[in-house]
Amino acid sequence: xxxxxxxxxxxxxxxxxxxxxxxxxxxxxxxxxxxxxxxxxxxxxxxxxxxxxxxxxxxxxxxxxxxxxxxxxxxxxxxxxxxxxxxxxxxxxxxxxxxxxxxxxxxxxxxxxxxxxxxxxxxxxxxxxxxxxxxxxxxxxxxxxxxxxxxxxxxxxxxxxxxxxxxxxxxxxxxxxxxxxxxxxxxxxxxxxxxxxxxxxxxxxxxxxxxxxxxxxxxxxxxxxxxxxxxxxxxxxxxxxxxxxxxxxxxxxxxxxxxxxxxxxxxxxxxxxxxxxxxxxxxxxxxxxxxxxxxxxxxxxxxxxxxxxxxxxxxxxxxxxxxxxxxxxxxxxxxxxxxxxxxxxxxxxxxxxxxxxxxxxxxxxxxxxxxxxxxxxxxxxxxxxxxxxxxxxxxxxxx
Amino acid sequence: xxxxxxxxxxxxxxxxxxxxxxxxxxxxxxxxxxxxxxxxxxxxxxxxxxxxxxxxxxxxxxxxxxxxxxxxxxxxxxxxxxxxxxxxxxxxxxxxxxxxxxxxxxxxxxxxxxxxxxxxxxxxxxxxxxxxxxxxxxxxxxxxxxxxxxxxxxxxxxxxxxxxxxxxxxxxxxxxxxxxxxxxxxxxxxxxxxxxxxxxxxxxxxxxxxxxxxxxxxxxxxxxxxxxxxxxxxxxxxxxxxxxxxxxxxxxxxxxxxxxxxxxxxxxxxxxxxxxxxxxxxxxxxxxxxxxxxxxxxxxxxxxxxxxxxxxxxxxxxxxxxxxxxxxxxxxxxxxxxxxxxxxxxxxxxxxxxxxxxxxxxxxxxxxxxxxxxxxxxxxxxxxxxxxxxxxxxxxxxx
Numbered sequence: 187x188x189x190x191x192x193x194x195x196x197x198x199x200x201x202x203x204x205x206x207x208x209x210x211x212x213x214x215x216x217x218x219x220x221x222x223x224x225x226x227x228x229x230x231x232x233x234x235x236x237x238x239x240x241x242x243x244x245x246x247x248x249x250x251x252x253x254x255x256x257x258x259x260x261x262x263x264x265x266x267x268x269x270x271x272x273x274x275x276x277x278x279x280x281x282x283x284x285x286x287x288x289x290x291x292x293x294x295x296x297x298x299x300x301x302x303x304x305x306x307x308x309x310x311x312x313x314x315x316x317x318x319x320x321x322x323x324x325x326x327x328x329x330x331x332x333x334x335x336x337x338x339x340x341x342x343x344x345x346x347x348x349x350x351x352x353x354x355x356x357x358x359x360x361x362x363x364x365x366x367x368x369x370x371x372x373x374x375x376x377x378x379x380x381x382x383x384x385x386x387x388x389x390x391x392x393x394x395x396x397x398x399x400x401x402x403x404x405x406x407x408x409x410x411x412x413x414x415x416x417x418x419x420x421x422x423x424x425x426x427x428x429x430x431x432x433x434x435x436x437x438x439x440x441x442x443x444x445x446x447x448x449x450x451x452x453x454x455x456x457x458x459x460x461x462x463x464x465x466x467x468x469x470x471x472x473x474x475x476x477x478x479x480x481x482x483x484x485x486x487x488x489x490x491x492x493x494x495x496x497x498x499x500x501x502x503x504x505x506x507x508x509x510x511x512x513x514x515x516x517x518x519x520x521x522x523x524x525x526x527x528x529x530x531x532x533x534x535x536x537x538x539x540x541x542x543x544x545x546x547x548x549x550x551x552x553x554x555x556x557x558x559x560x561x562x563x564x565x566x567x568x569x570x571x572x573x574x575x576x577x578x579x580x581x582x583x584x585x
Numbered sequence: 586x587x588x589x590x591x592x593x594x595x596x597x598x599x600x601x602x603x604x605x606x607x608x609x610x611x612x613x614x615x616x617x618x619x620x621x622x623x624x625x626x627x628x629x630x631x632x633x634x635x636x637x638x639x640x641x642x643x644x645x646x647x648x649x650x651x652x653x654x655x656x657x658x659x660x661x662x663x664x665x666x667x668x669x670x671x672x673x674x675x676x677x678x679x680x681x682x683x684x685x686x687x688x689x690x691x692x693x694x695x696x697x698x699x700x701x702x703x704x705x706x707x708x709x710x711x712x713x714x715x716x717x718x719x720x721x722x723x724x725x726x727x728x729x730x731x732x733x734x735x736x737x738x739x740x741x742x743x744x745x746x747x748x749x750x751x752x753x754x755x756x757x758x759x760x761x762x763x764x765x766x767x768x769x770x771x772x773x774x775x776x777x778x779x780x781x782x783x784x785x786x787x788x789x790x791x792x793x794x795x796x797x798x799x800x801x802x803x804x805x806x807x808x809x810x811x812x813x814x815x816x817x818x819x820x821x822x823x824x825x826x827x828x829x830x831x832x833x834x835x836x837x838x839x840x841x842x843x844x845x846x847x848x849x850x851x852x853x854x855x856x857x858x859x860x861x862x863x864x865x866x867x868x869x870x871x872x873x874x875x876x877x878x879x880x881x882x883x884x885x886x887x888x889x890x891x892x893x894x895x896x897x898x899x900x901x902x903x904x905x906x907x908x909x910x911x912x913x914x915x916x917x918x919x920x921x922x923x924x925x926x927x928x929x930x931x932x933x934x935x936x937x938x939x940x941x942x943x944x945x946x947x948x949x950x951x952x953x954x955x956x957x958x959x960x961x962x963x964x965x966x967x968x969x970x971x972x973x974x975x976x977x978x979x980x981x982x983x984x
Contacts, residue, residue, distance in 0.1 A: 420816050449837070449840050450788075
């Protein structure tokens, strides 16, 4: 096994947390291009340099530590949610640093990376999507965050660090270690999960336009209540999804806007989010068809106008068989009976990188399944177990 | 019939609109205690004086024009919604001015009034509720508007106009003329409606507390989705209301807050308004029982915490039989076959005033049922028809 140093690894992981440490527990506030994020990336660049790697920063703010010649890439992202935990992304980044550093000591070519804005201040996995060609830098530059700042304006804050672009063809593959952000490993007392595939996502906004009116003087049969149309729609899809979904499928309405939002006014407009995820592209498509038909049926029945936003559609991404198998063998060797193969319900940078090379992912447990919250945590023994499985798998892949 | 002057009446009505005239159509922006509202009330006080009535302003900002001795009170309110029409309240106020003026000319004792803040910048029918003893001035003084201004601060803006309090016992009854704010008269091409009762209102906020979580990694069976709990609740009450409600009953969810409101996060909290109205107190109570039981059932089934706000409960108010009958006789004499008896689904000052004396209400049509909107309007012929029915009924009552 590549001779990783668990204590150095944990010390670096805790040091990374010091950039933007906040909130209760091990909370972190380190959104892409914030002051703590830029400070963390500058520190990381210096660590790559100190490890003998060639430190690079590209135009998106992604930070690289490059080995010479063709190499295996290990990493994740060091930016956080507006209120995040200390491991989401950070774990994979410090795994990359430690393994690249240790691999260099034994003459194995491993590069490391921290992609920029995985958490989506400007969309979804912004840095890795640009790097992998899913979106052009020019298009991305026009994206705005919630307060109206453009990606172009934000990345200008890191322009003094930029060294140039990094050619994807120099890498032979990518492995990302990440916390699970779900309950399965923790509930089963298992130490690692080898990811089989990253689910696809569909995301859109649906709006019904009814008639705003007085809630006292408008009889029920005369109403065009946009909130009631939304209720009808939700009931319809709940029924129709039953024979289509699997226990892995998820769907969510996480944002709702009822207009004008007064107790005494029949809502004239109701706008709401629909997001659904599954590992099977056909199933995602069938769900989309059900959603669109149901939305239209309700509009027709109620005589309301329906508007649907453009749809974000990310396809499911299968992990590379050879890399998966190296991770599985290493897990079985080190943690017999305490690991599983599993799907990733969350999106990760690996999904973007898969455009260019074989990719794989390794999960460690999230205590109580918590993530995107200050309370996010993982036992240090599990963090180290993940590092060691990764180190052994990387050695297998490279030798 | 008391010799009312339709042209003078319409001229005054249009003049009142000039205070805060805004928006499209005949829109008015004249919220309680705003500059246009205080200007309108000052003008009104002077009109009462010019008509030979004793002009008074009480501590709440309600403006009175008092006849000598025991008198019948006619009026409504001259404050508007944040975006209102020219007739909502204003019509009843100018009916009061015109009838009191004309009645004085023939020796009949009619007083006039414009109650303050019927539209509820500080709650619900604030001025008339204080005057009728439903809420004390001391309590009301602590009420805040949406921007944090207290009622005490707002009414201080009118303190230079205040003359003293007006004793309710000087009035023998109250009649309020108002636009319908609903579709019935307009749809049937009828000219006036004699109100039988003002519906009661119950209003509360219900909140489910679930568990905020990742919308990709949290399987459906592990979720405590507060939005889904709200859906279950809405479905349950829709079923259970069926055998309880009448075609006059209404219920509304007009405000919904889904927290934290992200496409990718399972909502941890969902807070929503429930308001229901009916003319029958027992039915209102039965609906409340259904709501509370359904809310608790869903909380129990889903393992969520339920919170319900304090409830606003206004009882239905029957109109006085003798006054109703005088209005009905006058309507039938002047508009045979073009009037009806009907319920008021909207709350009005008459509901407060009923604490102290016999009350009645007369409706004129709202074109397309529109109100609380700049587009609110009524044909001038219908406005005059209402005035004349009212004038004849007042004469009957007083002679």
